[in-house]
Amino acid sequence: MSWIDQFPGLSSLGSVERELLLANSSVMSVPKNTVVFGPGKTPDHLLLLLEGTVRVEQLSEKGREIVLYRVRAGESCVMTSACMLAFESYSAQGVTESEARAAAIPLKVFDQLVSESADFRHFVFTAFSTRIVELFHVIEDVAFQRIDIRLAAKILELAQGDELIRITHQQLGAELGTAREVISRQLSEFQRRAWIKQTRGAIQIVDSGGLQKLAGN
Template identity: 35%
Template sequence: MNGDPRLSRLLERYPELADHLDDAFRALLLQARPVNFGAGTVLFREADPCVDFLWPIEGTLRVYKRSEDGREVTLYRVNAGELCILSLANLLHGQRCAVEARCEEPVTGLSISGSDFQSAIDASPGFCRYVLGALSSRLDEVMRLVVDVVFRRLDLRLACLLGQMFERSRGKPIEVTHEALAREVGTSREVVSRILKEFEHQRCIRLSRGCIHLISAQGLEWFK
């Protein structure tokens, strides 16, 4: 199996697969087909049937929930080497999608059909352990989000989000709109703009068109 370049690449991105391989799991991987999606592609929408299982090899997916009035809140991101736990859960239970997923950048990966997924769950103890392990490892992340949404003030959540974004950019200005930040935290653009103005007034950040500059990382930490 390792002679197949696609599967060798999959094992590079998901080295934990090697710990769970049995004959049925190997047969499943040999059935995986390559897929490519452009940036902005919606992979599934709420209430869609969950029909495929995806291993992303390159790129990032944003998984989010949309309210009745059209607002969005980001639940988590799926990067190369990770799995979407909600689509996993839907496949396991034969349920329709409860969230939406969009490619933030071009995504390549390997995919198997839902029927092959169910057959592998029944036939491969290794694949079953792998899926349950993936669900368990990301459950904490989703629970933290629930706690944040229910218990933390919006300004604290926004300060935390900005801190993470500046950490990834190593303190360089981040190109992001107020609308995009509002989608991340599940509120309106007007509310985000008001909080950002307060952060600017406190000399934590400086706002410019489509861009946010870091002035004081310690100031943002104070809000958190």
């Protein structure tokens, strides 16, 4: 069993395509908080994540940021594949949120497989279309959803059943594409309602039911 088998979309590749990938790709380890790509850089490898998480975020000229999506184990980064297909540079950055391992497919091999392998093309474009749908949801939320509802939902999402989330107001602002001051005001209101308790660099959930009701869950 090779790293290829960690990706269901690649399981149907034939022996020739598998040998091409294994012979020309390398598995790399990346420390936590490493910028793996950034605006203006041109990709020369497609990274398929084996372990860890990569946060992909958009940065504005004024320093504002918004998290677009996360790449998790068993996924590829569609920002990279899109740039490789269009011969474009990155317009966003990717940062490892934990120590990560990834298989790096060189651009030349990527181009060859996209050209010659229907199964590989299906893998690339299925991932691309799925992520595009997710990004439309992000745009819809930012444009039309109230910030208090989005914040309640994000706190519950990040908590994953735990009561304590280690995150700053600035980081929450980046998650939701809004200013730190907006997050601070909303968190103060949540605390006034006894839904959360704020500590330095962390949020403790006191009443998840209140957050769930606001978030519509």
